[in-house]
Amino acid sequence: MRLPLVYHPAYSAPLPSSHRFPMAKFKLLRTLLEEQGIARDEQIHRPLPVPRRWLELTHSRQYHQAFARGELLPAEQRRIGLPATTPLVQRTWLAVGGTLLTARLALEHGVACHLAGGTHHAYPDHGSGFCIFNDCAVTAQVLLAEGRVQRLMVIDLDVHQGDATAAIFADEPRVFTLSVHCGSNFPLRKQQSDVDLALDDGLEDDAYLEAIGDLIPTLLDQEQPDLVLYNAGVDPHREDRLGRLQLSDQGLLNRDRLVLDSCLRRNIPIATVIGGGYDDLKPLVIRHGLVFRAANEQARLHGL
Numbered sequence: 001m002r003l004p005l006v007y008h009p010a011y012s013a014p015l016p017s018s019h020r021f022p023m024a025k026f027k028l029l030r031t032l033l034e035e036q037g038i039a040r041d042e043q044i045h046r047p048l049p050v051p052r053r054w055l056e057l058t059h060s061r062q063y064h065q066a067f068a069r070g071e072l073l074p075a076e077q078r079r080i081g082l083p084a085t086t087p088l089v090q091r092t093w094l095a096v097g098g099t100l101l102t103a104r105l106a107l108e109h110g111v112a113c114h115l116a117g118g119t120h121h122a123y124p125d126h127g128s129g130f131c132i133f134n135d136c137a138v139t140a141q142v143l144l145a146e147g148r149v150q151r152l153m154v155i156d157l158d159v160h161q162g163d164a165t166a167a168i169f170a171d172e173p174r175v176f177t178l179s180v181h182c183g184s185n186f187p188l189r190k191q192q193s194d195v196d197l198a199l200d201d202g203l204e205d206d207a208y209l210e211a212i213g214d215l216i217p218t219l220l221d222q223e224q225p226d227l228v229l230y231n232a233g234v235d236p237h238r239e240d241r242l243g244r245l246q247l248s249d250q251g252l253l254n255r256d257r258l259v260l261d262s263c264l265r266r267n268i269p270i271a272t273v274i275g276g277g278y279d280d281l282k283p284l285v286i287r288h289g290l291v292f293r294a295a296n297e298q299a300r301l302h303g304l
């Protein structure tokens with residue numbers, strides 16, 4: 001099998017050049033994966049925008065319509081931190097469709113990777129921290145509603161807590177949420193996931209891998225999900241501008257291998273999303289490429 005990948009050329013919607021969100025990273029990641037021999041054209045699946053009915057399993061109509069029409073209050077728009085331009089609105093609907101498609105491909109093939117996604121600070125009726133719609137939450141809700149899966153686990157290893165995902169599924173026993181994050185990073189006010197592991201500032205590779213090395217396999221054995229949605233945010237990296245952990249490239253790669261291997265050896269399908277990362281584009285895109293390298297390698301090792 002060639003690793004299924006999900007990407008759309010519209011993901012890198014233009015932003016003002018002074019904007020601090022690295023929107024060009026999606027397109028550059030597509031190019032990098034091609035150069036590395038991980039992505040060939042025939043592996044790339046192109047998503048459709050998520051249908052409104054499915055989006056509304058998670059988000060209120062009032063919110064998504066106000067966003068799409070540019071009618072959010074200035075304070076609500078500032079909380080998101082991205083302008084509601086037409087290309088941005090389009091890429092937002094596409095990226096949710098992309099995570100859903102990635103999950104479907106993972107259920108079919110065992111593993112699949114999205115070149116976007118992980119917008120875990122988006123709540124049902126408001127966005128925050130560059131997140132507008134919660135792609136993993138929408139995906140989980142759709143697959144449950146269809147009866148495609150009975151139990152899901154969201155493994156969120158982005159340096160920021162998956163606060164909105166935790167809140168959305170607080171009373172949903174079929175979705176288990178795990179967030180491993182830096183305790184002092186955004187958001188200030190944390191939500192309660194099924195399991196939260198708040199790490200201290202400055203934690204390095206060995207201590208990090210020790211912290212998750214038994215936890216993730218134990219939770220998988222305990223919960224036995226039909227699918228894992230994995231947020232492989234690279235902002236725990238030591239060079240990241242926002243994250244306060246101290247992982248190296250090798251540390252991130254070993255983290256991704258551990259998560260993928262733990263799922264695949266239990267025959268649990270896993271869909272990956274790239275999550276956050278804040279640095280100059282070149283090193284950032286190399287970091288985001290690590291989870292694809294790990295997935296490519298683990299798919300082979302597990303005979304997929």
Ligand SMILES: [Zn+2]
Pocket residue numbers: 158159160233235275276277
């Ligand atoms: Zn983050």
